[in-house]
Amino acid sequence: YPDFAIPMDGRWIYLEHLGNLEDPKYARDWAIKKQKYAQAGILEGKNLICTREYNGCLNMQEVALKLIEFGIIDKL
Numbered sequence: 001y002p003d004f005a006i007p008m009d010g011r012w013i014y015l016e017h018l019g020n021l022e023d024p025k026y027a028r029d030w031a032i033k034k035q036k037y038a039q040a041g042i043l044e045g046k047n048l049i050c051t052r053e054y055n056g057c058l059n060m061q062e063v064a065l066k067l068i069e070f071g072i073i074d075k076l
Contacts, residue, residue, distance in 0.1 A: 015049045
């Protein structure tokens, strides 16, 4: 299941927060989940938003830009 599912204009936008990609098991599990998503037509950049942490920090500007790109928010 995704972290969040957002109904929008008759479709669903899925959001996954990838908070620990530095961990090899977490990264492998995510690769498997991403593959299953793709088989179901859920693709990053199309109807899947992925946020990532870098050195334990979430870049909120990057998150906001993705939300704008998908039309979930209007502006910063």
